Amino acid sequence: MAETNIVELKGLRAGYGEVQVLWGIDLAVPTGEITALIGSNGAGKTTLMRALSGLIPVQSGSYLSGGVDLSTANAVTILSHGIVHVPEGRRLFGAMSIEDNLLMGAYSRRVSSTELKRDLNRVYTTFPKLFERRYQAAGTLSGGEQQMCAIGRGLMGAPKLLMIDELSLGLSPLLVEQLVAALRTLNAEGMSILLVEQDVITALDLCHSAFVMDMGRIVRSGSGQDLLADPIIGEAYLGVLKS
Amino acid sequence: MFAAQILINALVLGCLYACIAIGFSLVWGVLNVINLIHGSFIVLGAYLAWSLYQGFHVSPWYALVIAAPLFFVFGYVIQRIVLNRVITAPVLVTLTMTFGLDLILNNAMIYYFKADYRKLTLKPPMGSVSIFDVVVPVDRLVATIAALALTGILYLILRRLRVGRAIVAVRLDRDAAVLMGVDVNAIYAIAFGLGTALAGCAGVLMALIFPISPLTSTAYLGKAFVVCVLGGLGSVSGALAGGVLLALIEGVGSAMFGPAHATTLSFVLLIVFLILRPQGLLGRKGFE
Numbered sequence: 001m002a003e004t005n006i007v008e009l010k011g012l013r014a015g016y017g018e019v020q021v022l023w024g025i026d027l028a029v030p031t032g033e034i035t036a037l038i039g040s041n042g043a044g045k046t047t048l049m050r051a052l053s054g055l056i057p058v059q060s061g062s063y064l065s066g067g068v069d070l071s072t073a074n075a076v077t078i079l080s081h082g083i084v085h086v087p088e089g090r091r092l093f094g095a096m097s098i099e100d101n102l103l104m105g106a107y108s109r110r111v112s113s114t115e116l117k118r119d120l121n122r123v124y125t126t127f128p129k130l131f132e133r134r135y136q137a138a139g140t141l142s143g144g145e146q147q148m149c150a151i152g153r154g155l156m157g158a159p160k161l162l163m164i165d166e167l168s169l170g171l172s173p174l175l176v177e178q179l180v181a182a183l184r185t186l187n188a189e190g191m192s193i194l195l196v197e198q199d200v201i202t203a204l205d206l207c208h209s210a211f212v213m214d215m216g217r218i219v220r221s222g223s224g225q226d227l228l229a230d231p232i233i234g235e236a237y238l239g240v241l242k243s
Numbered sequence: 244m245f246a247a248q249i250l251i252n253a254l255v256l257g258c259l260y261a262c263i264a265i266g267f268s269l270v271w272g273v274l275n276v277i278n279l280i281h282g283s284f285i286v287l288g289a290y291l292a293w294s295l296y297q298g299f300h301v302s303p304w305y306a307l308v309i310a311a312p313l314f315f316v317f318g319y320v321i322q323r324i325v326l327n328r329v330i331t332a333p334v335l336v337t338l339t340m341t342f343g344l345d346l347i348l349n350n351a352m353i354y355y356f357k358a359d360y361r362k363l364t365l366k367p368p369m370g371s372v373s374i375f376d377v378v379v380p381v382d383r384l385v386a387t388i389a390a391l392a393l394t395g396i397l398y399l400i401l402r403r404l405r406v407g408r409a410i411v412a413v414r415l416d417r418d419a420a421v422l423m424g425v426d427v428n429a430i431y432a433i434a435f436g437l438g439t440a441l442a443g444c445a446g447v448l449m450a451l452i453f454p455i456s457p458l459t460s461t462a463y464l465g466k467a468f469v470v471c472v473l474g475g476l477g478s479v480s481g482a483l484a485g486g487v488l489l490a491l492i493e494g495v496g497s498a499m500f501g502p503a504h505a506t507t508l509s510f511v512l513l514i515v516f517l518i519l520r521p522q523g524l525l526g527r528k529g530f531e
Contacts, residue, residue, distance in 0.1 A: 053422060054421075055418060055421060055422065075421045075422060075424060076424045076426060079422075079423075079424040080424075085422050087418075087419065087422060091416055091418065091419035091422070092416075092419070093411065093412050093415040093416060093419065093420075094415060095411070095415055096408070096411060096412070096415065100408055100411075103405075103408060104408055104409070104412050104420075104423045105423060107405065107408070107409060107412075107423045107424055107425060108423065108424025108425075153423075157423070157424075
């Protein structure tokens, strides 16, 4: 039987050296769903992502995926559990070609070249723009194409859970729509997605359930529709005035 | 014809300079370590070729094949055991560390081989070829071709192999490479091993042309430094461009002002480049 939650956190604490950022996060990311993480700047969303992908150590608390404790695991081990992080600001290898960037996404999977080719083709089918420019340096792409390349690179890691930090940052509404459509398709094919997003309306509209973070804690959770209708969320993040 | 001779000399010497510099450039670019042992690695490679030829009549061309894996392992182990401990420290710390290691290696060579200058003389000599009035010694020509081949091999490793892509990725964005599941410490060790192997092979080639002594290590290190600054860090084409440019400057400089001033001229150029074009001929600004 499949696990109901792909990732479960209990009382997770993490930070940078002496600076504590996350003060006990309880969070469950349901398998096969799109989960959104929203909150203002400095709430700790990116730090949570970095802790989940092993870029920074978990100080205390539990981090389970598929019954395995990942709280002391390094980035390579976490990746081997199918948890893939598409970082904020894309972080592409700018001087490398798109195709080499995508191949780097599959670095930790020791698979045959035919399988690699098939996965490359899958990414190119999802994002045909990338195929047209596959030999072009990733640094020369537009913002939207870079985000496609970053997500494509994440997909090459064969994720069970794809964590995307700031999907829409600096992109035009039209591009965001395209990316959102691509994410819906991937989710429909069975991929779980955890999305950190500044654009609260887009995020709540896309997700099945959402968590609201503030000051390093989860302060609210619910379905996307419930949170959209929540007056406190409306006031804090959507600029809706109290009536 | 005189001009043509200078040009050919510069091309031949330039490829050898590139070969000297390329391992240094790789280590500097990927690890952000200014590797002061590089010159001594080259000298050690020269001694290896000399010892193999004198002791066992192994031709320097075979010595290349022996030197590459030997030096790779040597470099890999040094990085794993010593340098990886300080790799995240500020550049001055790693610089001091490589300085210390260089003192150990260089003095060990002085102790073991003595400071006498030695020369690897091929018997029978390979002679020289002349096209019109341009004369090129054959051993130099073959060494140049070998240097180009080594440079080409590094290029192919970085471009075509999985491990090469990881080396480039770590150079471009360390954290993003970690997210891809790259074991950064292993990649550092491999990059340092490659740099050391290239230094060792360059040393084998130098043994054919220049006298061998532990005291020449600083000259090699200086050349590597200038080539990197002229050509730009971390790219194979940059090292080639820098190498040929340096050899050209030295060649033209010696012809115009006398050989005594060639080195002066190259270091003046180094300073000019550092002021006007710090990223070098082919280096890209702002990418580590």
